[in-house]
Amino acid sequence: MNFKIRNVVYLPYNMGLNVGSEYIEISVAHKCNMLKLLVFERNVEKEVYTFNFDKNKCLGDIWFLSLYIDDVKELENMEYAFEDENGRFADPYGKSFSGRDTWGKAAHYKNIRRSPFITTCFDWGEGGGRLYIPWSESIVYRLHIRGFTKSASSKTIYSGTFSGVVEKIPYIKSLGITTLDIMPCQEFEELMPLNIRHDIFSGMGYNADILNTTKKVVNDEKTVKNHMINYWGYADTLHFAPKASFSMKKRRNPPNEFKHMVKSLHNAGIEVIAEFYFKEGTGYSYVRDVLIYWAYEYRLDGFHILGNVYAAELAKEAALSGIKLIYENWDNTYRGYYNFKDGSDDGRLKRLASFNDSFQNDMRRFLKGDEGMINSLVYHTKNNPQYAAQLNYIADIKGFSLVDMLSYDIKHNEANLENNKDGTDYNYSWNCGCEGSTSKKTVNRLRAKQLRNASLLVFLSQGTPVIAQGDELGQSKGGNNNTYCQDNRISWLNWKLINSNSHILEWFQFIINFRKKHRVFHACKEPANLDNAALGMPDVSYHGVKAWQPDFDNYSRQLGILYFGQYAKNADGSFDDTFYVMYNMHWEAHDFALPKPEKGYRWHLCIDTDRHDINGFYQEGSEKDIGNQRGYRVKARSIVVLKGVKI
Template structure:
């Protein structure tokens, strides 16, 4: 290794402190790194692609601010060099590197010492792009994995499994009706790592064979500032990801990125990381785990006041002054609560009615709620109605991994079936699941592929499956197209009727003195719902007079009566009277197959009996009062 020629003084200057990492300052490059006091540190420069460093530049005597050391190298051609640091005799890759070289191929084992930091290119032309700042009640979200979304041979994209491939699918997302995309980790993580690290022992299967692939990306070792090189079709993941974000925004779709921070992660790194992605990549939000991140500190950061922050929970009294309500609800509770209560209600378990109705109307004043019926951690929706038990044998843990509590029901036969009656019931349960999700207040989130009936063959913990178990097949059969058309229609129905996406939590009172509460519950007798433990059915009346989702929509929606019958036998519902001699009409009926479940605007059939309705078993019907 060559030592830097100290006589060439004009090539090196004291650095300019602008935070850790590397900054381009005109033709010069500024390197800043945190080094424990009194430890020796040198900047190592490598010709691009070379294993040995060409030069080592001592950083003693350079710009020093606390533990930060900074130096500026004048005239360094950024596109021809990579870098690391040597700290106390050990080669260290910059944790703040904006690009990482060495992991361009997904699933290829690379030693940590073989990685290099890359110097990012110049400014990106955002063409006036800004985060969209959509109100949380207006969002219909979609959770996906960059690689798995388009990697399957049927995806019909050129750049499969990449940011560019995802960009090719934006027309599909827009047609579906979603306006927020959430991606599992897209930063540089180790999907294959040495078993010498005790934290990575869990990656080894029981038989002691080769380590499995960490497909999801929740890794104890990651480079949080660098987009994953193997998720790029080009040799520039920074450019490719920014192009994706800009195109998403052009189509009215927000981007939320998930970050996993292990316990013990320094709070300063987390704060700097999230700020960096917001400023540098224009992301609209982050989903973070509170046990490894300073959630409350992020929530109070002025820079992030319009950035959506999703986590399991928040200590709101530490964030806001007493009774203070934010002008923009950027915080959102993201946990399995809605999923667990919703699944049990869908399945027809006893004693779930009270919990479900609370979930369905919940939308707190100081934070939003993210609702989902399925996510990456657990069964897909199709598997939820096809399996009673998990089937994770392919993971190498003798089916001992993954949750044993799924609240699923196979409808009478485990796994794939050819029985028409059973298949019909499964599809009806899928339509019910989407209705439970999309007709509830809060922010609904759809797990990628569920709208097409995707199955993982009963695997509820596919963290290590970089194959067709996790990749979404883009089938176009009758089952897939029928369910897809239904989901599109239901999303459009939600968007057309703000009564299902109100900006304030429903109070169950007539605070407008209009003769109707904002929401009320009914059963065989109007205004009297049966909430006994055995009850599995309820009618929910929404009064359109209470809509406050913007001045143009205020008070302008219709009345809706949603009859949920999750029982295995029909139930009668008494219908409350409507104002101004309006009539009840059928808008949605999950007992009808495909998109025909949803009637077109103006074509909803009038009920013959305006006082009573019988809803068949395991069916949800939506009535509109016109």
């Protein structure tokens, strides 16, 4: 193979590697005094070619090198990396990497990640395009690529990989999910320094077997003293490349495997949003380049951005105008940065969405019966800002799981080997009378009811609902609210729960379908609480135990919400049904007076979270007439939904 230096004028438009028909160009932004390009044959440790960058041709800290080559095809089995006066390093703009293909393997820790010169093309075919599902129609599922199918209980062929997710598409579809929000899946550093001394392990009484089932420590004695597994992925990252160890070993090709996953999900009607974490000090041009590359190379539907992200600039970025952006908090200063049809006032979709703990913390407090939370309940059930969607969750992967927030008053992070000092102490949880798992029937019945209450708070609110991986199956993490280092059964989805907790899965399938069918619970814009169209009743109105008389006193824990169906149209143009939702988070039952249904209609029972005999719900079309149309007794710590049915 013959290389020859090209003397060309450098224009800093394309960072990283660019391959032409007879040449290659490489540009890298790096502070150093000297820089070399190292060329390797695949699977060969020592470089076969070395080329020096010319410092005199630097543009600031950007180095540039261009080489003629006789036959570009000869690069198909070649890889590259860089070297400066301090050592070797990977191309921050590398599109794929080898050298760290095996997850968490300490023996590979010192390997320099190398990028191929040539990557194979992917055939998107007829499908695979973005879906543009409005936030008002979305059901979001948060998952971790490795943790979703790594457990042997998943029975997938390619467990813990992008292909493993493809194998589980039928399950995702059966749940009713429209959108996946995937935790960091780029080439992040999963080996991180330990903050505790190695001799603490023995002092705490942990032996090797216990370590293997709690904290995942790397399996090399020379490294185990210094590093452990970073499972979540919020770490140093080479953002342009999908994580190699999240791809299958056979014919490993992370970029194409990721594309196949996206295409398969899109063909199944499921959006793909990827989470990106950028450390403090990351430049805007790099963040912009990363997101634009993933948007068009991988056809992602959106990004969930964390860290140093320049949110205001990204919201205005023309190249991302059709892409959903999830950030901690958007406000009205971002008005206008959204597009495509949604039924909003100006006929354009809100593509921005806020993701924060506000709903979670307030609704957990309401759920456990704290005083003064009725105003918060009203706010969160109607909150649907005009310029940015609100994503609502009551449990997230980064915190207590749904069942754990009902089973633990305090965190139990002992498995993290940090003396239970890590993770937040503010969980707003309630164990229902017993800390941890128990055989007490009264406690377990209360927890089952509270699980239905908690999830219903999410799905009856106007914001977009979010489910964390495993919550739809009632999976516990043993009270650990900070499983960042738990690459084991604590974090991995236990697929056996589909059978043992089938009643929880059936409940989630029901409430997801129920929400999808009834637009009164997911309108395009926030309720006005007025009868703007003079239909005889407000779109949404609030009540107490007395109809039309809401009680906002500090001691009150009851609220009724009436949703008038004529303010919500279905896809076929027909009006939605009218619903009356009664919330009672007091520890005593309360009798609610009912507003009169429309003329010719009677109230029927759809949902009663206290009814264990029916798993809390009646299927659509099977609702039961409640008899007395003037009042209904709502049991302690329960939510009841009535539907107006024409007689």
